[in-house]
Amino acid sequence: MSKYLVIVESPAKAKTIEKFLGKNYTVLASVGHVRDLPKSKMGIDIENEFEPAYINIRGKGPVLKELRKYAKKADKVFLATDPDREGEAIAWHLAFILGIDLDEPCRVTFNEITKATVKEAIKHPTTIKTDLVDAQQARRVLDRLVGYSISPLLWRKVRKGLSAGRVQSVATKMICDRENLINAFEKEEYWSLDFNFQNQDKLSFKASYIGQKGEKAVFKSESDVQKVMDDLDKSAYTVKSIQTKEKSRKPQACFTTSRLQQEASNKLGFSTKKTMIVAQQLYEGIKLPRVGSVGLITYMRTDSTRIADTAVAAVQDFVKEEFGENYLGPEVKVKNNKNAQDAHEAIRATDVMRTPESIEGYLTKDQNKLYKLIWERFVASLMAPAKFEALTVDIENGDHLIRSTGSTQVFDGYLKVYSFGTSTDKILPKLSEGEALSLEKILPEQHFTQPPARYTEATLVREMEEKGIGRPSTYAPTISTVISRGYVGREKKHLYPTELGNIINEIMENYFERIIEVNFTADMEMQFDQVEDGEMPWKSVIKTFYGPFESLIEKAEEDIEKVDLTEPTDIPCELCGNMMNIKHGRFGKFLACSNYPDCKNTKPILKKIGVTCPECGVGDIVERKTKKFKTFYGCSEFPNCNFMSWHKPVDKKCPKCSKTMIEYKTKKKHEYKCTDKECGYSEEISEN
Structure with missing residues (x-):
């Protein structure tokens, strides 16, 4: 039996560390948390200063038995869980289970798992940081109070299986708010005016209209553009000025x-x-x-x-x-x-x-x-900036100003290493001040203002970080939760609220507005930080929160009317003849027999795209979702027909073999492709 026992969270980490420390050390994994609040009840004694009633996690018996066995015979136990609040809390729970005194220096942390770092950390153990543990307890207890108070309310008023969480509800609200902005957006027409010029050496380049008499132009209609074009016909195009500046682009900081x-x-x-x-x-x-x-x-x-x-x-x-x-x-x-x-x-x-x-x-x-x-x-992040020579050419026509810009990289700097950076040169031909230019083509173009874009996971994380919602450990699980609950869907990379998500968000906004307020959530994070810094007792954070929250729960219980998510249809059940109802499930809407529970027939609601199945020629192509909410297309006659495509079939036949085509879109390509791989025909889709 080894002299020393080191406990980490994961088996992979245990395997790595054991090789560094040698034969006197045994390294075991707790496999995550070992104690937590019970799942079957609130697990918080509200009357007794919000004392949490922790229990050993179900299924952890064999792990705990092994840890106790080795700890009993070891001269010293080191708790080497992750170096954050969650890791500190796991170490604290392990100390409780193994009977380790909190005054004993048993805590070991390292920011990287390398031999030198781990060995050095083992030489300098510290005591468990109880302030860090208390910050984790404050978050855990607060989230349990919110989740286990609001979720049962949603079960009674909407349907079973729903949940609400302090951070997940804010994330859902952000996605709903963005969708509302998109739906309320009214597009406005505007025009741009571009030019293709040739210099004296017959080399072409592009330029854009800026304005007239020192004022920037705003074209709201075709007639606005036409007036300028008519005026431009009266004069010649001449290079007014050429400015060259050196610009630099700094590398971004190392990753958070x-x-x-x-x-x-x-x-x-x-x-x-x-x-x-x-x-x-x-x-x-x-x-x-x-x-x-x-x-x-x-x-x-x-x-x-x-x-x-x-x-x-x-x-x-x-x-x-x-x-x-x-x-x-x-x-x-x-x-x-x-x-x-x-x-x-x-x-x-x-x-x-x-x-x-x-x-x-x-x-x-x-x-x-x-x-x-x-x-x-x-x-x-530690390299020199990239340097560019930026060229600005101003072209005049009467009192109209037209501008062309270009840039050339003169020193690659950090871009020598960072292949994920961008460096696209736009090189202009040689020009001189006073030079007369030939107009090749004038290019007026109509545009419409665009609504705000839906969030992607990346942009939602950025917004949450900027607003102080959550911490590094919570971004990914928060997004996973709202998607898995069916409150948020994902279309390609973009997130949108489902009908169920909108219903839950409306209830939260009407009855728990303070809980899902961005500033309130950010303020709670700051209070957790104060607990971690030893500036505030964790129970006082909970106490301040709970009084007003309890009143909100009582009012919501009285005021919220039961939401009936059932929608009748005129579709007969093929098993018993009664009409089917539309119901909401975790994965969206579905059809269920109105004669439930006597008849338990259910059917998916098929979203047809107006294309006949290319494989069987009988069924319709319908849009379906995987369990991870990824869209794919299949035949309505499944399982009799197994046609499936990740790309959307279109009502267009291949000119080469007459098979059905699919729409194939990536960052670089947008084209129609034949479903017959042996045929291989494809054609580019014009963005217009």
């Missing part, structure tokens, strides 16, 4: 959790949940040749952009060696978000010398993509 989620969504197409799962794998340890299992990135739940001095020095040496001293950036000044805790470093590679190319063969495809993103951002 929310910035990583946003960039992984935008550049890699990862959901917030997927990003955190893959980041966890990189943090906990990947098996590499010669060194064995090692953590490749620092802890992935952080809101700080700070980088350790040793890591900064390592990157500076790497950049000098690889690219030269001129690629080194200026001294790093960390500017954190005003809500940042700065408890951890930014998310970075643990060893700059472990380049993405050198370990590509030992990572999965997704791990490699995310590691490359993190490594490149880490190195780029």
